[in-house]
Amino acid sequence: MSQDQRGSGEQGTREFGFDTRAIHAGQRPDPYTGARATPIFQTTSYVFEDPESAAAYFNLQEYGNTYTRIMNPTTAVFEERVASLEGAAGGVAFASGLAAQAAALFTMLTPGDHVVASSALYGGTVTQLKHLARKLSLDVTFVDPDDLSSWRAALRPNTKVLYGETIGNPGGNVLDIEGVAEIAHGHGAPLMVDSTFATPYLCRPIEHGADIVVHSATKFIGGHGTSIGGVVVEAGTFNWSNGRFPVVADPSPAYHGLAFHETFGMYGYLMKLRAESLRDLGGALSPFNSFLFLLGLETLPLRMARHVENAVGVARFLEGHAAVAAVRYPGLDSSPYRDLVKRYLPHGAGSIFVFDLKGGRDAGQRFISGLELWSHLANVGDAKSLVIHPASTTHRQLNDAELAAAGVGPGTIRLSVGLETLDDLTADLARGLAAATP
Amino acid sequence: MTSPVRYQDPRVILATLRSARTVAIVGLSKDPLRPSNFIGFYLKRHGYTIVPVNPRETEILGERAYPSLTAIPFLVDVVDVFRRPDAVPDIARDAVASGAKALWLQFGVISPDGAKIAEDAGLDVVMDRCMKVEHARHLGRMHWLGFNTGRITAVRERGLG
Numbered sequence: 377m378s379q380d381q382r383g384s385g386e387q388g389t390r391e392f393g394f395d396t397r398a399i400h401a402g403q404r405p406d407p408y409t410g411a412r413a414t415p416i417f418q419t420t421s422y423v424f425e426d427p428e429s430a431a432a433y434f435n436l437q438e439y440g441n442t443y444t445r446i447m448n449p450t451t452a453v454f455e456e457r458v459a460s461l462e463g464a465a466g467g468v469a470f471a472s473g474l475a476a477q478a479a480a481l482f483t484m485l486t487p488g489d490h491v492v493a494s495s496a497l498y499g500g501t502v503t504q505l506k507h508l509a510r511k512l513s514l515d516v517t518f519v520d521p522d523d524l525s526s527w528r529a530a531l532r533p534n535t536k537v538l539y540g541e542t543i544g545n546p547g548g549n550v551l552d553i554e555g556v557a558e559i560a561h562g563h564g565a566p567l568m569v570d571s572t573f574a575t576p577y578l579c580r581p582i583e584h585g586a587d588i589v590v591h592s593a594t595k596f597i598g599g600h601g602t603s604i605g606g607v608v609v610e611a612g613t614f615n616w617s618n619g620r621f622p623v624v625a626d627p628s629p630a631y632h633g634l635a636f637h638e639t640f641g642m643y644g645y646l647m648k649l650r651a652e653s654l655r656d657l658g659g660a661l662s663p664f665n666s667f668l669f670l671l672g673l674e675t676l677p678l679r680m681a682r683h684v685e686n687a688v689g690v691a692r693f694l695e696g697h698a699a700v701a702a703v704r705y706p707g708l709d710s711s712p713y714r715d716l717v718k719r720y721l722p723h724g725a726g727s728i729f730v731f732d733l734k735g736g737r738d739a740g741q742r743f744i745s746g747l748e749l750w751s752h753l754a755n756v757g758d759a760k761s762l763v764i765h766p767a768s769t770t771h772r773q774l775n776d777a778e779l780a781a782a783g784v785g786p787g788t789i790r791l792s793v794g795l796e797t798l799d800d801l802t803a804d805l806a807r808g809l810a811a812a813t814p
Numbered sequence: 815m816t817s818p819v820r821y822q823d824p825r826v827i828l829a830t831l832r833s834a835r836t837v838a839i840v841g842l843s844k845d846p847l848r849p850s851n852f853i854g855f856y857l858k859r860h861g862y863t864i865v866p867v868n869p870r871e872t873e874i875l876g877e878r879a880y881p882s883l884t885a886i887p888f889l890v891d892v893v894d895v896f897r898r899p900d901a902v903p904d905i906a907r908d909a910v911a912s913g914a915k916a917l918w919l920q921f922g923v924i925s926p927d928g929a930k931i932a933e934d935a936g937l938d939v940v941m942d943r944c945m946k947v948e949h950a951r952h953l954g955r956m957h958w959l960g961f962n963t964g965r966i967t968a969v970r971e972r973g974l975g
């Protein structure tokens with residue numbers, strides 16, 4: 377067997393396991409240097425072999441590197457790895473989770489289209505959807521994600537996408553992905569899911585019928601609180617040529633008349649997302665951040681298992697504490713999402729959740745002041761345990777009624793349980809709870 | 815009905831891509847925006863001799879076009895088909911008659927009858943797969959654009975430097 381045939385014996389015939397793919401998918405030893413780690417290709421652009429090759433790359437007749445706003449070999453490893461873990465046809469990375477979501481929507485929507493979205497989304501996403509709606513003349517209807525009939529009732533002839541979060545931020549609502557996917561597909565629309573809180577280790581929405589999955593890689597994928605980034609993956613099975621998406625299927629005026637779905641088949645949406653939306657909106661991920669996300673993905677299975685273990689421990693501790701009114705961790709047996717967790721999150725419901733203190737805003741602030749190990753900041757999904765009191769920070773401008781509508785009480789605390797020693801985490805929480813109790 | 819998956823064995827696909835030199839492309843379009851033209855362009859770029867089969871053209875992508883498979887005066891290794899599924903059985907018979915080693919049916923070209931004709935005559939058959947995508951996945955640069963190639967390997971490729 378010659379050297380370049382070696383390693384191809386198993387190609388495509390073996391289904392490699394999740395942990396193997398978390399470490400290897402998308403990357404081969406660098407053919408030029410033999411480097412085992414993924415090199416950081418910190419370059420803006422790429423020398424063309426000859427004018428014919430350059431033309432072929434720009435025409436998308438050949439897979440080639442042109443300019444790092446559109447593609448980069450380090451970022452490509454990250455994209456393929458997430459696609460592999462999610463069971464997708466491919467991925468496109470962006471400079472942030474919000475940039476990823478915006479581009480994914482921008483690729484398929486045109487003015488006058490309608491979006492049906494869960495009302496229990498990350499606040500930044502709600503704002504983004506409302507903003508996009510205003511700027512692009514879209515309509516957005518927010519629905520109770522827990523009630524399938526409310527998704528169905530919101531459909532209109534111009535509804536082009538249904539949007540939810542696998543695990544809602546911050547309320548912990550678990551999406552009935554199969555139920556909502558069926559409603560979407562019955563309407564000729566894709567289901568788009570933000571799976572940031574679950575990561576592909578805990579849930580792979582495409583296996584349950586979702587068409588597009590987005591992540592804020594900023595969170596668990598990076599896992600160490602170092603980098604902002606996002607990624608879109610697509611199953612490749614949605615029929616963009618069903619007559620409802622001329623913006624994807626018809627010859628594109630932004631790409632010399634190319635019909636992306638017909639020409640690239642199951643890769644058409646992703647090709648358009650990259651060659652047009654990423655090119656034109658410009659939110660490219662830096663290769664260095666891609667490198668850090670790749671390091672994060674290598675240990676994703678180990679970290680997520682431990683995040684879940686610690687989260688269950690912390691949730692149980694809080695559930696039994698006198699100063700706590702309610703613990704809204706979907707992974708608890710007492711959760712209304714227990715059955716959905718069994719179905720969609722059999723390895724655990726993540727490690728980000730809210731609980732309610734018995735006191736109001738003051739109790740929340742005293743609780744935060746009493747903590748010494750949990751970091752008070754506005755992020756989630758770090759190896760370090762994080763905490764925030766929405767009523768005095770992210771949701772500070774809202775009155776109590778507006779807070780309630782957002783699923784946040786005056787004494788609500790959001791935790792992102794990290795990887796420290798569980799006893800140290802609960803001991804610190806005990807200090808905070810003592811401070812919160814008058 | 816036979817599932818196309820039966821004709822998507824990665825070992826057959828790889829062996830075909832590696833051994834083939836000459837590929838007849840039935841239904842190759844002259845229009846540079848048609849999928850068949852993209853694939854013909856790509857295969858030619860990657861060193862295959864492409865043979866357009868299209869009765870309405872004399873030359874496509876710089877290669878002489880033939881009206882049918884049986885009109886090609888030399889042997890081809892692979893017959894790559896961009897036609898409606900109901901045209902496939904006749905094409906499969908022509909592929910057998912012309913001595914081709916493999917019948918490759920592109921995305922959406924699903925014809926169990928055509929596949930059986932070729933298979934019974936000893937040809938390798940690939941169905942509902944794109945020859946460009948499979949080449950790019952296994953041997954090419956599809957991974958440069960973030961696509962899921964399914965390739966996992968710790969082996970260093972040779973041939974550079």
Ligand SMILES: Cc1ncc(COP(=O)(O)O)c(C=O)c1O
Binds near residue numbers: 570573592604
């Ligand atoms: C669920 C969810 N989606 C999306 C985002 C946005 O991600 P980014 O901050 O990377 O833009 C966040 C950030 O908090 C989030 O929690």
